[in-house]
Amino acid sequence: MKYISCIxxxxxxxxxxxxxxxxxxxxxxxxxxxIEINNYNGESINWDEFFNKRNILRENARxxxxxxxxxxxxxLKEQEWNPDNYIDEVLIGHFTHCNCNCIYxxxxKDKKFFNSNKTYNIYPVIKDMIDKKILSKNATITFGGGEPTILQEFEDLVYLxxxxxxxxxxxxxxAIKYSPAIEKGLKLGKITLITSVDSSSKKIYEKIKQVPCYDKVWKNLAKYAKSKNGLIRTKYVLIPGVNDNLTEVKNWLQKTYDAGIKHIAFDVEDNWFKKNRNKIPPYLYVICDFVFDCYRQYGIESCELYERAYNLRADRENRLKLNSDK
Ligand code: SF4
Ligand code: SF4
Structure with a gap:
C-alpha cells in the first residue's frame, strides 16, 4: 500500500x-x-518500546x-514503505565539541560551554543495534555534531x-584532524567525507572558521583524496554578507578540483535562510545558479544540495511554475 511518509x-x-x-x-x-526519548544520555534502548511508539506514528501516516x-x-513522499521494524537512517550528533569555530x-554562542559539554559514549548503543540486528546493513549513517574526529570513540566506532x-x-x-579510520573507509569506498570549507581564500576561511587551519585542512583533504575509492565533497555554505562573492565561489570549485576532489555540496546559512526565505535578493540567485549549472565546467562530477539550497531552488521553481500557469 502506498502512503505519504518519509524514510x-x-x-x-x-x-x-x-x-x-x-x-x-x-x-x-x-x-x-x-523527540522520541528526552533526557537521553546513552542509556541502552528498549527496542520493543521504541518500535511500539514509532509504529503509532507510522500507522497514523498510513x-x-x-x-x-x-x-x-x-x-515526505508517497510510496510503498517496508513495514518491518529496523533502522536504516542514523544521525550521530550527540556531541558538541569542535576544534573549529564557525561563525554560523x-x-x-558559547564555545566554552559547548566544548566542555559532557557527552555520552555512543559506541555501546550502536554495538547493541548491530548485535540485535536492528541496524540494517543498507543503513546510511551520518556523523554530524560537533567534530566527530575528536570524539574519543570515533576511530573504534568507524571500524565497528x-x-x-x-x-x-x-x-x-x-578535516583539521586527520583520521586513519576515515582514510580506511574511503579506501574501501564505504565513506563519504563532507568538509565545509565555505571559501577558497585563507582570509575568508579564517573569517568564517575563526581558526588558523586553512593550509592544514586543504593538505588533509588532498591526502584523503589519494584514497581514490571514497567520495569526498567540499562544501560551501553561502553566508550573505560574508562569502557571497562569485570569485570566491569560482575559486572554491577550482581549488576543489586541484586537490583531487570531484564532488561538492552546497548550502545556504540556516539562520539567514529561515529569516529571508521569502525575500532572497536576486544576486544570490546568480551565485546559486552558477553553482547549480556550471560546476561541471571545473571537472566536478556531482553537486549535492543541502536542505536550504534545495528549498531555495524548489521555492523558485514553484514560483516560476505558478507564474507560467497564470
Ligand atoms: S520532519 Fe521531515 S524528515 Fe523529519 S520525520 Fe518529518 S517528514 Fe521526515
Ligand atoms: S565545524 Fe561544524 S561543529 Fe565545528 S564549529 Fe563548524 S559548524 Fe560547528
Whole structure:
C-alpha cells in the first residue's frame, strides 16, 4: 500500500546530546524535531518500546495523518514503505565539541560551554543495534555534531561500522584532524567525507572558521583524496554578507578540483535562510545558479544540495511554475 511518509519517520533515528529524535530536519514550516526519548544520555534502548511508539506514528501516516511537525517537509513522499521494524537512517550528533569555530554554528554562542559539554559514549548503543540486528546493513549513517574526529570513540566506532559492512557512512568533518579510520573507509569506498570549507581564500576561511587551519585542512583533504575509492565533497555554505562573492565561489570549485576532489555540496546559512526565505535578493540567485549549472565546467562530477539550497531552488521553481500557469 502506498502512503505519504518519509524514510526517517519509517526507519530513522537521530542521537543528540540529550535526546533521541526521529530526524534532524527543521527548516520546513512544520519545524521537525520530533523527540522520541528526552533526557537521553546513552542509556541502552528498549527496542520493543521504541518500535511500539514509532509504529503509532507510522500507522497514523498510513491513515493519512503525518505529524504536524512534518508539514511542508520535502522528505515526505508517497510510496510503498517496508513495514518491518529496523533502522536504516542514523544521525550521530550527540556531541558538541569542535576544534573549529564557525561563525554560523550554534556552538559559536558559547564555545566554552559547548566544548566542555559532557557527552555520552555512543559506541555501546550502536554495538547493541548491530548485535540485535536492528541496524540494517543498507543503513546510511551520518556523523554530524560537533567534530566527530575528536570524539574519543570515533576511530573504534568507524571500524565497528566498517567491519559490520555498512557501506554508506557520511562523515561531516572539518578535516583539521586527520583520521586513519576515515582514510580506511574511503579506501574501501564505504565513506563519504563532507568538509565545509565555505571559501577558497585563507582570509575568508579564517573569517568564517575563526581558526588558523586553512593550509592544514586543504593538505588533509588532498591526502584523503589519494584514497581514490571514497567520495569526498567540499562544501560551501553561502553566508550573505560574508562569502557571497562569485570569485570566491569560482575559486572554491577550482581549488576543489586541484586537490583531487570531484564532488561538492552546497548550502545556504540556516539562520539567514529561515529569516529571508521569502525575500532572497536576486544576486544570490546568480551565485546559486552558477553553482547549480556550471560546476561541471571545473571537472566536478556531482553537486549535492543541502536542505536550504534545495528549498531555495524548489521555492523558485514553484514560483516560476505558478507564474507560467497564470
Ligand atoms: S517528514 Fe521531515 S520532519 Fe518529518 S520525520 Fe521526515 S524528515 Fe523529519
Ligand atoms: S565545524 Fe561544524 S561543529 Fe565545528 S564549529 Fe563548524 S559548524 Fe560547528
Amino acid at each position: 526517517h519517520l519509517e526507519h530513522g533515528i537521530t542521537f543528540f546530546s540529550n535526546s533521541v529524535q526521529i530526524c534532524c530536519i527543521s527548516s520546513h514550516p512544520g519545524g521537525g524535531s520530533i 491513515n493519512g495523518n503525518t505529524p504536524d511537525k512534518c508539514s511542508g517537509c520535502y522528505y 554554528c550554534y556552538t559559536e 561500522l566498517l567491519n559490520y559492512d555498512v557501506y554508506n557512512i557520511r562523515i561531516h568533518s572539518d
